[in-house]
Amino acid sequence: MTAAQAQGAIEPFDAIDVIRAKRDGGAVPEAALRWMVDAYTRGYVSDAQMASFAMAIFQRGMERDEIRVLTDAMIASGERMSFASLGKRTVDKHSTGGVGDKITLPLAPLVASFGVAVPQLSGRGLGHTGGTLDKLESIPGWRAALSNEEMFAQMQGDVGAVICAAGSGLAPADKKLYALRDVTGTVEAIPLIASSIMSKKIAEGTDALVLDVKFGSGAFMQDIDRARELARTMVALGTDSGVATTALLTDMNVPLGLAIGNANEVRESVEILAGGGPSDVRELTIALAREMLALAGQPDADVEAALDDGRAMDTWKAMIRAQDGDPDAALPTARETHQVLAPTDGIVTRMDALPFGVAAWRLGAGRARAQDPVIFEAGIDLHAKPGDRVVAGQPLFTLSAADDARFGRALDALEGSWAIGDEAPVTGPIVRERITA
Numbered sequence: 059m060t061a062a063q064a065q066g067a068i069e070p071f072d073a074i075d076v077i078r079a080k081r082d083g084g085a086v087p088e089a090a091l092r093w094m095v096d097a098y099t100r101g102y103v104s105d106a107q108m109a110s111f112a113m114a115i116f117q118r119g120m121e122r123d124e125i126r127v128l129t130d131a132m133i134a135s136g137e138r139m140s141f142a143s144l145g146k147r148t149v150d151k152h153s154t155g156g157v158g159d160k161i162t163l164p165l166a167p168l169v170a171s172f173g174v175a176v177p178q179l180s181g182r183g184l185g186h187t188g189g190t191l192d193k194l195e196s197i198p199g200w201r202a203a204l205s206n207e208e209m210f211a212q213m214q215g216d217v218g219a220v221i222c223a224a225g226s227g228l229a230p231a232d233k234k235l236y237a238l239r240d241v242t243g244t245v246e247a248i249p250l251i252a253s254s255i256m257s258k259k260i261a262e263g264t265d266a267l268v269l270d271v272k273f274g275s276g277a278f279m280q281d282i283d284r285a286r287e288l289a290r291t292m293v294a295l296g297t298d299s300g301v302a303t304t305a306l307l308t309d310m311n312v313p314l315g316l317a318i319g320n321a322n323e324v325r326e327s328v329e330i331l332a333g334g335g336p337s338d339v340r341e342l343t344i345a346l347a348r349e350m351l352a353l354a355g356q357p358d359a360d361v362e363a364a365l366d367d368g369r370a371m372d373t374w375k376a377m378i379r380a381q382d383g384d385p386d387a388a389l390p391t392a393r394e395t396h397q398v399l400a401p402t403d404g405i406v407t408r409m410d411a412l413p414f415g416v417a418a419w420r421l422g423a424g425r426a427r428a429q430d431p432v433i434f435e436a437g438i439d440l441h442a443k444p445g446d447r448v449v450a451g452q453p454l455f456t457l458s459a460a461d462d463a464r465f466g467r468a469l470d471a472l473e474g475s476w477a478i479g480d481e482a483p484v485t486g487p488i489v490r491e492r493i494t495a
């Protein structure tokens with residue numbers, strides 16, 4: 059309870075009026091909306107009232123100005139960082155999450171190898187989408203928790219890039235509201251998703267931001283039209299707050315790359331940094347790096363050369379060492395594996411991202427509850443992707459786990475999720491659209 063509450067200070071609004079205004083389809087006035095977020099953060103507005111308000115937003119939507127005020131109120135609930143003293147341009151990337159999405163790992167050092175600072179404040183996975191920190195923690199010694207001083211020193215010096223845990227001081231109102239939305243069926247509202255993501259990114263203090271907004275079976279937004287609306291809303295929010303923001307709409311119908319898990323995704327990222335790796339991962343890494351460098355004032359940067367000549371790899375190694383990791387250490391490998399073989403000759407026509415994400419999660423690569431550990435060596439390695447020709451008996455993918463009892467439920471999740479046929483599937487480019495202010 060705050061001092062004002064203890065003294066019986068009078069609140070300027072009633073939550074019920076704010077809820078009714080949105081429930082009946084009106085726009086909530088700025089002062090009332092700011093108060094609602096602040097009063098919820100202080101515990102004056104109850105979870106029941108906020109859940110009802112979130113549901114009203116889910117049903118009725120919000121105008122652009124309301125979303126801006128909501129985002130701003132969530133930023134105001136916590137600390138706001140500034141990288142102004144770094145003397146370098148800062149550019150960040152945010153992905154709405156997908157299956158096999160390890161792009162942050164090669165992308166941050168790649169962009170930093172051009173002298174741009176990359177503050178990549180990341181999270182852990184929950185459910186079928188993996189978390190960047192979980193993947194990196196499979197590197198022996200690597201440390202996710204950095205003080206603000208350590209983070210600044212790493213960005214200022216030769217490394218330039220930092221991938222670390224976001225502190226709890228950024229947008230605490232969002233933390234509370236997101237947990238509430240998670241259990242009240244109100245996660246999927248575009249104004250709430252956009253304000254949640256952008257409040258944290260704007261509070262972080264980056265100069266520029268590139269959003270990877272995914273659509274498809276393994277994404278948060280299955281439908282490209284909804285993904286586009288989310289991307290436009292977030293680009294507008296960033297722009298209105300002075301953060302140069304662009305978004306790419308990218309395909310998440312098929313797992314990204316060949317590795318789904320933690321340690322295996324680090325291995326694949328290192329292949330990309332060595333100039334190789336699966337073509338879709340390389341293509342998306344390059345596309346996002348170009349966008350980030352363009353926003354940082356280097357539109358003509360030769361991104362491919364930095365992957366091929368070892369500059370990005372040098373920055374990766376320095377970044378891992380700066381956080382006490384050993385980039386040359388062996389990564390964990392699984393005790394138990396199970397191969398799934400092609401039943402017939404033909405062409406792989408389908409591999410749905412979501413079931414592969416769920417299967418990797420059931421193998422132990424992800425967590426069901428926030429407090430659960432992840433098993434670094436658990437996951438799935440694909441040996442073929444849609445469009446590839448296979449012969450009967452050839453391995454299609456390998457499941458890895460610490461305990462073979464996990465294979466049954468993972469295989470259940472994969473039932474019907476892939477197919478082999480006669481005709482090559484029609485596949486488009488991974489980057490479908492670019493959204494700018």
Ligand code: URA
Nearest residue numbers: 236250251252254255
């Ligand atoms: N990620 C967030 O941070 N917030 C959302 O609402 C959804 C995804």
